[in-house]
Amino acid sequence: MKGIIFTEFLSMVEDAHGLDMVDTIIEKSDLPSGGAYTAVGTYPHTEIVSLVCNLSEEIHIEVSDLLKEFGRHLFHQLAKSYPVFVKKSATPLDFLEQVETYIHVEVRKLYPDAELPSFECARPHSANQLYMTYHSVRHMEDVCEGLIRGSLEHFNSKADIERKSVDDDSELFIITIT
């Protein structure tokens, strides 16, 4: 997993809970990398799981809630770092459809070793409702939900998000603009 994911996670923890909390969870997580992340490095994705589990223990917030919150934070940081990717779309659903066909394609060119999920998108019932199926062996569906929520906020849109497990490595998100 790319270092940017780790540096953004730790900066979110630092902003919300201070540098001591960052040190505490790094120490408790016993990380192969030692926790010295650079944005362009690549690290085992299991390290983010350890960091989040330890943060959850420290601050008594559910892991899934922390991962969703992290996804929202990450989206806003990514949109700041790569403004060109968000400027191209007029609506949040158009934007979300472009994650698979354009954004992650460009990300792969920048970082050939990126571990990216894949998505299948369709609007079977209405232009205001997107079926987005997430596939990844890394099971970041809660981060994915947060990224979707962050995207909706970015476009000042409100939507209902329904989630259904499809199989071991796939989750369907039904996003309905309200």
Ligand code: HEM
């Ligand atoms: C400006 C927009 C975006 C950029 C620049 C971007 C870029 C990236 C990068 C660099 C990674 C890390 C790859 C790695 O760790 O090796 C990543 C992972 C991921 N991205 Fe995106 N992304 C964007 C938007 C989105 C959105 C809107 C979604 C959700 C619909 C999404 C879903 C994910 C997920 C779930 C992962 C975690 C890896 C996994 O699940 O396998 N991304 N993305």
